[in-house]
Amino acid sequence: MARTSPDTVPYRPKAGEIPTQPGVYRFRDATGRVLYVGKAQNLRARLSNYFAPLRSLHERTRRMVTTAASVEWTVVGSDVEALQLEYTWIKEFDPPFNVKFRDDKTYPFMAITLADEAPRVIVTRNTRIPGARYFGPYPKIWAVRETIELMVKAFPIRTCSDSSYKKAMQSGRPCFPGQIGRCGGPCSHKVTVEEHRAIVDDFVAFMAGGDNRFVTEVTRKMKEAAAEQRYEAAATYRDQLQALEAVLEKSAVVLSDNLDTDLFGVEHDELAAAVQQFIVRGGRIRGVRAWVVDKELDLTTAELVDSILQAAYDGTTVPPREIIVPELPEDKAELETWLGTRRDKGKVSLRTAQRGEKAALMQTARVNAMNALQLYKTRRSADFVARSQAMTDIQDALGMPDAPLRMECFDVSHLGGTNIVASMVVFEDGLPRKDQYRRFTIAESTDDTDSIHQVVTRRLAYLREGTERSESDSASKKFSYPPNLLVVDGGQPQVQAAARALRESGVEGIFLCGLAKRLEEIWLPDSDFPVILPRGSEALFMLQRLRDEAHRFAIIHQRTRRKRDIASVLGEIPGLGPSRVKRLLTHFGSVSQLRQAKPDAIAAVRGVGPGLAQTVFAHLHPDSAAPVAEPRR
Known part of the structure; x- marks a missing residue:
């Protein structure tokens, strides 16, 4: 068995065991069920991404990798064969972590x-x-x-x-x-x-x-x-x-050159994606089709395009000579060859639209997809029956005496331990109350559990009896309304930290749970085993939406602070104008990364010479002597 660190999975194969040829790989769980099927031009390079340190993986990728118990691969002769085998296995095994297509209706x-x-x-x-x-x-x-x-x-x-x-x-x-x-x-x-x-x-x-x-x-x-x-x-x-x-x-002219083309507009977020397909024949829209896509893994638009085209042309639909997509996938050439086999004659060309009529039509498709995604989420959230069922199921699952009519969720966000912020979002009757969202800035913290403890303590302070408040303090009035359920983003350690803050506050009658990203488990204080809600249930959807809304709100606050922080720190340096600040930010990503850079690395940024690099380094390291930057050659 391969030697592994505590921050990876035990079934990780040795790098030398994985071939570098093109092929298809399958992740399986302990029962042998296929969880995910993927293809790669270089199996070793692709699989190494999954076995990076778990903390560096996207939360859904991490959940898939940790749910799996083994990985296997099949080498094929070409990238096109890999595409064909991947398509066949996805149809055969229906892996839960691959993209799920749900046509929103059966079209005539x-x-x-x-x-x-x-x-x-x-x-x-x-x-x-x-x-x-x-x-x-x-x-x-x-x-x-x-x-x-x-x-x-x-x-x-x-x-x-x-x-x-x-x-x-x-x-x-x-x-x-x-x-x-x-x-x-x-x-x-x-x-x-x-x-x-x-x-x-x-x-x-x-x-x-x-x-x-x-x-x-x-x-x-x-x-x-x-x-x-x-x-x-x-x-x-x-x-x-x-x-x-x-x-x-009955079909308006959208392309003046009488082209036959299919055009796909895509809009997606962390949980789902909407796809809008315009079928254009002779320059006129002859058909429209829409999908809602469940995303189990973190996929880019280009990766989504790959899966969308495989589903759209699954053998019953003949692709046209030209297909316009928002982004070209890495395996563009192989995908074109595969699509060409579904035509009687002629090749298939994948393209993006940069300007002109096609770009305008793509924007229309994208707007339709954006509206479809928003409508999907709104309908599911706004459905009174579904919301009522979700709150009833949450009440039963957590053993609450009443339905959680008011839920507050907390999430912590930081960048390498700096710019630590937290968010509190509020759902009442299953719907967001954005006017009562709150942001927190955390000056110092040892880790996420300490941050959760601080934030929950600060929030509960508004509920303690005897706390003096100003009559005009609107924030206090909104904070003083107690929630039925507190939700923290995390597993048992985060829940324990929040439970400690709840005990210390002396506030009673509030239930607490944590939603862990790894397996979407619900953890209760002092519980050895998590509560598992059925995947696809309205209760889990509501808790996921609550958690993801808190995550989104925290990220926005963290990014805002980081940009302000970077602008304030770098803006104080003589000779460093807004354009050079932007280049340094683009190159290094943050002030903390810039502080770790040597003067010669700073000087390598376009528009920043050795002299200015020395000034920047000295400003960021006032207590140390700056090493001399080597001149660029």
């Missing part, structure tokens, strides 16, 4: 059954009809029916059922839809099978690209018939022309 499609002797057009939600060509998805089923009604006027193809078609062909009598002019298939006995197939091909060609050549051709035929005084034929062509123009009018 227009389908043409090309595998039939006489293809027909139907409305369907089944995307697995053999040999069918799909168009859409459409937002509403009436939109599909309306489009089909117009299209059949221009391209009269079969609409009757298979049983009606079979009966009509055997009996020699037209099917009923054919008798009333609503079916143009061979079963209407107006066209042959071959002639009908040609009309179907035109139907598909028009829907695939909105081809204006059909409009031009029908217009020409209408004028010729009118000139030859074939008025009935001219009227028929006129009706076809009106139908074609009506279909085109």
Whole structure:
């Protein structure tokens, strides 16, 4: 077994055991269940990221790594093979830590059954009809029916059922839809099978690209018939022309160069992401699709794009030649090759939009995704029944006598032990009360548990009897309302620190718990085992949202203080203007990192020469003699 430090996991393989070839890896738990599937161009380089010190990992990555009991890998011949194997295993094992796609609805499609002797057009939600060509998805089923009604006027193809078609062909009598002019298939006995197939091909060609050549051709035929005084034929062509123009009018032109492209707008936070797909054919939006994505691991936008495209083109949908995404994934070339295998001919190109019509359309998709994400969270939080159930479940799980109508959550944030701040957020009736959020600045602290103890003590001071308060002290009035439940971000050590502050305060009647990030466990004071709420439950969602809101609020306060701190410290140095302060901040990240830098490292920053570097070093180290910076060559 590989030798491991206390700050890593016991199943960590030796670096030399992991190959450097491309491949796919799987993390499993103690029962053998696959928790996560990933691919890598270099397995050793990628897996080493998971076995970094646990404290340096993102909280969700850390939870996955610590939940797992083993890791295994499979070497493949190329990056494209790795992509294909990853896709196959995700479908097979449904790993809980991979991205979860939840389509917010089942969309209706227009389908043409090309595998039939006489293809027909139907409305369907089944995307697995053999040999069918799909168009859409459409937002509403009436939109599909309306489009089909117009299209059949221009391209009269079969609409009757298979049983009606079979009966009509055997009996020699037209099917009923054919008798009333609503079916143009061979079963209407107006066209042959071959002639009908040609009309179907035109139907598909028009829907695939909105081809204006059909409009031009029908217009020409209408004028010729009118000139030859074939008025009935001219009227028929006129009706076809009106139908074609009506279909085109229903989809606005968004790209003037008549391109076929799919465009994906993505908006995400730590917990979830929303995806908006615009399906553009012939420069017009022909379909819109939206997903809500659960994020179990901390993924970048580029990593999300990789998973989104694999789900969007899972074998039932043919990708266009061009796909526009917000960010290009690392395996762009391999993904293009993989997507190309899902087309009959032609390559697939992944691109980003920097300017012009495509960039404007991407911004529209992103705004739609942003609104969808906000709506998803708002609906789940604003659902009175769900909130009531969540508070009831929390009450039962923690053994509280009453439902937690007022919950306060505390989180601590710092940067390497400096700029320590804390936040308090308030939920009443399951909804945030942002007017009662509070920020705390902690001057000195030994660790997070000490910080939690200080902050909870300061908050509870407003609840002690006999505390004098000014009548005009609005903060005191808001603080004086006692919570039913105090939640701290952390596990048993943080809960113990908060419990000690609660005992010392003498305040009674307040329940306390901690929500640990590692496994989303709920810890109670003096409890040897955590309370585990079902994943996906409304109670856990509410506690997660409360904890994440406290984390977000603390981070904002910490960043604000850090920027102010950096600006105040560096702004006092002669010769260091705002632009140079910004460059130093970008290069070193913080004043604490800058204090550790030598003058020659400071001088290496653009616009900061050896002389100014000596000044900066001397200002940050007033009690020590500055070493002489070596001149740059």
